[in-house]
Amino acid sequence: MTERRLSRGDRLVVATHNPGKLAEIAALLAPLGVEALGAAALGLAEPAETGSTFAENATIKALAAARAAGLPALADDSGFSVAALDGAPGVHTADWATLPDGSRDYGVAMALTRARIGEPEDARAWFTCCLALAWPDGAVETFEGRIDGTWVWPPRGTEGFGYDPMFLPDGEAETFGEMAPARKHAISHRARAFAALRSRLG
Numbered sequence: 225m226t227e228r229r230l231s232r233g234d235r236l237v238v239a240t241h242n243p244g245k246l247a248e249i250a251a252l253l254a255p256l257g258v259e260a261l262g263a264a265a266l267g268l269a270e271p272a273e274t275g276s277t278f279a280e281n282a283t284i285k286a287l288a289a290a291r292a293a294g295l296p297a298l299a300d301d302s303g304f305s306v307a308a309l310d311g312a313p314g315v316h317t318a319d320w321a322t323l324p325d326g327s328r329d330y331g332v333a334m335a336l337t338r339a340r341i342g343e344p345e346d347a348r349a350w351f352t353c354c355l356a357l358a359w360p361d362g363a364v365e366t367f368e369g370r371i372d373g374t375w376v377w378p379p380r381g382t383e384g385f386g387y388d389p390m391f392l393p394d395g396e397a398e399t400f401g402e403m404a405p406a407r408k409h410a411i412s413h414r415a416r417a418f419a420a421l422r423s424r425l426g
Contacts, residue, residue, distance in 0.1 A: 228365075230296060232257030235261055236260055237266065237290065238261065238263065240262070244385030245302075251405070256422070261293075266293055268289055269288075275301075275315070277315065277354075278354035279368070281315060281354075283358070283364050284299075285297075285301065285356070287364060290360045291362075294360050296357065300354070301354050302317070302352060303318075304349065304351055304386070305349060307349065308341050321333035330385070331379075334390045349390075349391060350371060350373065351400075353369045353412075353414045354368045355418065355421050369413045369418070370413050371416065372394050374394075375392075383402060384403070384408060387400075389402075393411060
């Protein structure tokens with residue numbers, strides 16, 4: 225595949241309808257001079273995430289947005305995994321937060337996760353992020369990042385989004401929910417995936 229690159233001033237669709245995730249990705253893109261356009265603001269539909277891996281789901285979302293908008297698109301598929309649950313919720317992280325009316329409540333999701341964990345000795349947990357960069361002609365590349373730590377209960381902090389208040393990264397005293405955004409952006413699974421992506425930016 226011919227190498228594709230994005231340069232300062234280029235527009236990039238961020239294929240998410242999650243405002244917290246959009247804000248975090250836009251903040252990571254800002255120093256690179258790439259303009260982030262949210263999928264919701266462009267009126268793009270959310271495709272069904274039918275993949276069995278983070279890479280498959282990220283690719284589905286990125287390709288759908290790139291083809292619909294006629295612009296390069298970046299999609300993130302990420303999730304929270306717990307060793308005591310054999311890596312669940314994993315790719316089903318958002319599903320565990322989805323209520324009968326279709327809305328999402330991560331407070332409910334964290335409580336459900338804690339209930340399913342029970343009382344194991346293994347507190348290991350991790351976040352995974354896969355970024356897919358797609359082009360309108362169907363070309364796509366994926367980049368993955370992961371950060372390890374432990375789950376905590378009760379959740380701590382109101383920063384971030386999703387399972388952030390339940391996750392304590394290795395070597396840190398604060399959960400993602402307690403960290404200042406700049407600190408989280410520097411060490412997160414998404415930041416690590418972005419480090420791999422930077423070879424295609426600028």
